[in-house]
Amino acid sequence: DAGVTQSPTHLIKTRGQQVTLRCSPKSGHDTVSWYQQALGQGPQFIFQYYEEEERQRGNFPDRFSGHQFPNYSSELNVNALLLGDSALYLCASSLRAGMNTEAFFGQGTRLTVV
Amino acid sequence: DAKTTQPTSMDCAEGRAANLPCNHSTISGNEYVYWYRQIHSQGPQYIIHGLKNNETNEMASLIITEDRKSSTLILPHATLRDTAVYYCIVGSSNTGKLIFGQGTTLQVKP
Numbered sequence: 001d002a003g004v005t006q007s008p009t010h011l012i013k014t015r016g017q018q019v020t021l022r023c024s025p026k027s028g029h030d031t032v033s034w035y036q037q038a039l040g041q042g043p044q045f046i047f048q049y050y051e052e053e054e055r056q057r058g059n060f061p062d063r064f065s066g067h068q069f070p071n072y073s074s075e076l077n078v079n080a081l082l083l084g085d086s087a088l089y090l091c092a093s094s095l096r097a098g099m100n101t102e103a104f105f106g107q108g109t110r111l112t113v114v
Numbered sequence: 115d116a117k118t119t120q121p122t123s124m125d126c127a128e129g130r131a132a133n134l135p136c137n138h139s140t141i142s143g144n145e146y147v148y149w150y151r152q153i154h155s156q157g158p159q160y161i162i163h164g165l166k167n168n169e170t171n172e173m174a175s176l177i178i179t180e181d182r183k184s185s186t187l188i189l190p191h192a193t194l195r196d197t198a199v200y201y202c203i204v205g206s207s208n209t210g211k212l213i214f215g216q217g218t219t220l221q222v223k224p
Contacts, residue, residue, distance in 0.1 A: 004157075033211065033212075035212075035214075041216070042201060042214030042215055042216055042217055043158065043212075043214045044214070045211050045212065045213065048211060056211050058211075088155075090157050090158070092157075092158075092212070102148065102160045102163060103160065103212060104160060105150075105157035105158045105159070105160075106157050107156055107157045108156075108157050110155075
């Protein structure tokens with residue numbers, strides 16, 4: 001089992017550009033959540049996808065959007081990048097249908113905006 | 115805002131038990147206590163979670179007080195590889211939304 005995989009591992013973008021990050025959930029998981037982790041801070045919840053729809057959203061602007069595909073994989077898109085978007089972006093997968101389940105995290109994508 | 119309070123940092127001698135406290139006085143009846151840890155520049159790693167009973171797995175033990183307002187994560191025999199930031203999180207088990215605080219930086223020393 002490959003666990004949660006994210007790509008790319010590192011990325012450098014220029015202010016104003018757009019970026020797409022990808023996540024493949026752990027085998028058997030149907031829910032994907034995205035988090036942003038600034039340097040020295042704990043991860044902050046961005047949003048969660050289940051059944052190809054956004055189910056929950058944290059306090060992030062509309063520049064942050066996502067998608068979930070029928071195979072449960074997911075993308076995070078960020079438009080009009082700002083310097084402050086530089087962070088580690090983490091994907092977590094879980095099994096929504098069951099109670100008492102934990103989330104598994106990928107290793108993250110390190111985004112640097114210059 | 116995070117629903118938990120943890121000490122900023124702790125030290126532990128290698129081979130000794132590490133006891134990491136967490137306060138969650140506003141926890142509601144259907145919320146679980148989760149513990150994750152994050153080793154530098156890696157994704158958070160799930161450790162353990164519980165509702166009201168004490169739990170144990172191959173990594174750690176979780177002790178939850180009877181009133182559920184606080185808990186302690188116990189690493190029975192800490193090693194240098196246990197040096198990490200440990201996050202105590204309170205949340206609903208089937209939402210997948212985790213609200214992280216600042217966590218406790220545990221430094222295991224030889």
